[in-house]
Amino acid sequence: MAIENNPEEEFDTVFSLNDSPQLSSHSEQDCGKARIFKIIVIGDSNVGKTCLTYRFCGGAFLTNPEATIGVDFRERTVELDGERIKIQEDHHFFLCCTLYSANSCSLAHTHLLPLRCTY
């Protein structure tokens, strides 16, 4: 069973360079303790990638999202079976375009791609 963060205390997120630095509360101390899982979220523009990841990492729905240019990055630490696990999430619009052209398939929904796990 996963124990979720208290969003107000442990919401780790890194927004794009244009956003306020006060929103980031990433702790360097956490990096060495938790196993890290990286996830890529891809999908067409305006399908809800930003809101989905913000909701997962921040515990709240983003009411006024702006279009993401390039890549957005957030992370969240959860406790699973007594182990601290850090989930790092990138969401990409450009990668989606690349996959869309390569596969000639529709990416009308948000997709989650597990990338790798590091210690």
Ligand SMILES: Nc1nc2c(ncn2[C@@H]2O[C@H](COP(=O)(O)OP(=O)(O)OP(=O)(O)O)[C@@H](O)[C@H]2O)c(=O)[nH]1
């Ligand atoms: N009704 C509804 N609207 C949603 C939901 N998730 C996101 N939206 C709306 O969909 C629009 C796009 O959401 P974003 O999260 O910015 O979408 P995105 O895929 O990150 O868009 P890009 O940054 O352009 O790639 C916004 O107006 C959101 O308010 C949802 O679950 N339900």
